[in-house]
Amino acid sequence: MQERMIGFRCKSCNRLHYPRHARCLSCKGTDFEEVELGNECKLLTYTKLYVLPEGIEISPLLLGIVEFPNGLRALGQLTGDDIKVGLRLQPRWGKLRTLGEKDIYGFRFEQ
Numbered sequence: 001m002q003e004r005m006i007g008f009r010c011k012s013c014n015r016l017h018y019p020r021h022a023r024c025l026s027c028k029g030t031d032f033e034e035v036e037l038g039n040e041c042k043l044l045t046y047t048k049l050y051v052l053p054e055g056i057e058i059s060p061l062l063l064g065i066v067e068f069p070n071g072l073r074a075l076g077q078l079t080g081d082d083i084k085v086g087l088r089l090q091p092r093w094g095k096l097r098t099l100g101e102k103d104i105y106g107f108r109f110e111q
Contacts, residue, residue, distance in 0.1 A: 004039075005091040005107050007072050008032040016072040037074075041066035041109065043087045046078055055097035055104070064089075066109050080111035087111065 007018045012029035018037070023030055046064035053061075062078035066089060077096060078089070089109040096106045 005037045007035045007037045009035045018072055018074045037068045039090050041068045041089055043085055043089055046083055055099045077108040079108055
């Protein structure tokens with residue numbers, strides 16, 4: 001189980017990435033270092049999906065863009081009852097969906 005959310009900083013230009021890319025989106029560098037993103041982020045925007053991708057069991061599915069204190073933004077599933085822009089959330093590792101007979105795990109953002 002993964003307990004902390006990790007971003008990746010390009011060693012050439014310092015741009016932060018999440019998820020990891022083969023090449024930096026700014027300078028095309030290929031050397032990265034891991035950066036812990038922290039345990040709190042702020043919700044910038046979100047949407048509700050009622051037509052769900054295969055393997056998603058929660059309806060509606062809430063997807064949001066969050067921002068960490070270092071400025072990195074990430075997209076992910078949201079959980080909670082009273083979701084609103086500006087809400088402080090925590091990244092939590094857990095099951096996101098099931099594809100075939102395989103469970104897919106990753107980070108979601110919770111209140």
